[in-house]
Amino acid sequence: MSVPKPPASAEDETDEALMLAYAAGDASAFDRLYQRHKGALYRYVLRHCANACIADELFQDVWMNVIRVRGRYMPAARFGSWLFTLAHNRIVDHWRVSGQATMVTLDDDDDAAMPTALVSPSHEQPDVLAAASETSARLRTALAALPPLQRDAFLLHQESGLSLAEIGQLTGVGAETVKSRVRYAIARLRAAFPELGEHV
Numbered sequence: 134m135s136v137p138k139p140p141a142s143a144e145d146e147t148d149e150a151l152m153l154a155y156a157a158g159d160a161s162a163f164d165r166l167y168q169r170h171k172g173a174l175y176r177y178v179l180r181h182c183a184n185a186c187i188a189d190e191l192f193q194d195v196w197m198n199v200i201r202v203r204g205r206y207m208p209a210a211r212f213g214s215w216l217f218t219l220a221h222n223r224i225v226d227h228w229r230v231s232g233q234a235t236m237v238t239l240d241d242d243d244d245a246a247m248p249t250a251l252v253s254p255s256h257e258q259p260d261v262l263a264a265a266s267e268t269s270a271r272l273r274t275a276l277a278a279l280p281p282l283q284r285d286a287f288l289l290h291q292e293s294g295l296s297l298a299e300i301g302q303l304t305g306v307g308a309e310t311v312k313s314r315v316r317y318a319i320a321r322l323r324a325a326f327p328e329l330g331e332h333v
Contacts, residue, residue, distance in 0.1 A: 153206070177293065194215070195220045213303075214303065217303065227326070276322075278321070279318050286304070286315050286318065
C-alpha cells in the first residue's frame, strides 16, 4: 500500500513553478516570488545607479515587466536568470537614456584566479558600526565610478546567484570575458579601499 506524499510546502516550491502558477492566476505565487528575490534585485539596481529614487523606479519597472509578460513566461532557464535578464535590460535602457551606453571597458581572457568579492566586516564591532555610514557612501561612490560593463558583471556576480556562464549568456559575452570584467571591477574596488588589502 503506497503512502501519499504530503503536499509541498511553500518553501519547497521552485521559482519556476511559482511563476507558472502566477501566470495561471495564482496571485499569492507572485507574492512569494517577490519576497524571495526583492532584496538581491533591489541591491543590483541600486548599486548601478546609486540614486534611491531612480533605483525605486527601475526596480518597479522590472516587476511590472514580470507582471506584463507572465502569460508568455516559459521556464527555459532558471527564474532567477530570467528575472535578472529583465533587470539587466532595464539597466541598459537606463544607460542609453543617461548617455552611459557608449562607455567601454578593456577586457582580456586570461585564466587568472577569480578574486574574492568584498568581505563584509563583522557587524558586532563598535568601531565598524561607527564607520558603516562612511563606508557605505564610499562603496556607492566606488561602484558608480566603475565602467558600466564591469559594474554590471560585478553586481550580477554578487547579487544574482548566476554562474559566470549564465551571466555571459545574459550579457551576450563569453564566461572568460565576464570573469575578466569581474576581476577588473574588484581590482578597482581594492584600489578604492586600500585599507582592506586582500580582503576585497
